[in-house]
Amino acid sequence: MSNSETVLIKGARILGGEAADVYVADGVIAELGTTTTKADRVVDADGLVLLPGLVDLHTHLREPGREDAETVLTGSRAAAVGGYTAVLAMANTNPVTDTAEAAERVLDLGREAGLVDVQPVGAVTKGLGGEELAELGLMARSRAKVRVFSDDGKCVHDARVMRRALEYVRAFGGVVSQHSQDPQLAGPTACCHEGELSGRLGLPGWPGVAEEVIVARDVMLARHTGSRVHVAHVSTAGSVEVVRWAKAQGIDVTAEVTPHHLLLTTDLLADYDPTYKVNPPLRPAEDVEALRTALADGTIDAVATDHAPHARHDKEHAFVDAAFGMLGLETALPVVSTVMVEGGLLDWAGVARVMSERPARIAGLDHGDRAHGRPIAVGEPANLTLVDPAAQVVVDRAASVSLSRNNPWHDRKLTGSVVATLLRGKPTVLEGALA
């Protein structure tokens, strides 16, 4: 899908640097610099920052099966409003995305919605059962061209199954995105970070090491198989240490961190508010600090939302009974801007790296990542996100375009907001709202 309307973005700071005009025609960036070309639509971008369209490696869209919590259409709306032009849709739907047909169905629903490229993630094992490999090759060869495989929500805990999956995906340049959580160490009832606070609150917790042992095992399996592993939602300082070590050895490992693990800490659980119940759990400040440092120095490659919408009747329960997960698509850029840019840890080119370029490369998407490393250049597809770096926003969960309301950022003041999003030249968002 491209667009015949021409768009002129006037005076945007490209990746936060020099201001330039960007003229978009036939879905691509046709001119860059100073232009007098007339366009159908002019967007005044004075003081705004232009980024390549954001790419989310980790989104739960809930369709098929839980259309009361989110659909591909409503999730696509949330993604566009959040500045995304591509999202990877996790496989833990009902039915699970474990066949070529299921993957193509998600792809087609995304195309019908037409707001963002929806790229299905394939399950590693049939029905997320953890035992029998799913149709990895058929999914890879399908129209959906699946390259990322994950049992997310569950850990591929059997080392033999993980080994086979890594060997299999290597043949077509695929990657296994692992939800790193040892089921024995975490235990069936655990619902938060194990520590002093969980003891005081009387909540069963699980320790950081339940994540770290799987990350450590998987990087060794990646080394052994010569394959590629991606660590989903890294949440502890120990996991960061393992990834840092593995990268130094030349092991093919990448990692993502969520916006919530970059800012929210476990002490938010003191009021037993299930909005803050998430997997992996919110951790202590030392972990948050280590995650920020690792994202800034490239040990963690990407920010991924783990957007996990839940209907009220699944989330509004006593803490122990509530579903795990929180919304993320609409607030990711403001959180990263507040924590990392205002915090002096990343510049805007760095934000483009962790929210667009690296995620696109990890997923093998021809989207935010170009061989020459210049995603905003003449001739490139006009997947673009325009950001107001100075905007102060107070998040209002009622204003969300998601179907769900489990928003942990409600009432928080954040700096930076998405003003416009273009998908192959077509504005999906203008003036901060769906176009």
Ligand SMILES: NC(=O)N[C@@H](CC(=O)O)C(=O)O
């Ligand atoms: N993050 C969560 O707490 N929940 C996710 C599953 C997952 O990402 O593991 C979900 O599907 O709801």
Ligand SMILES: [Zn+2]
């Ligand atoms: Zn997960």
Ligand SMILES: [Zn+2]
């Ligand atoms: Zn997830």
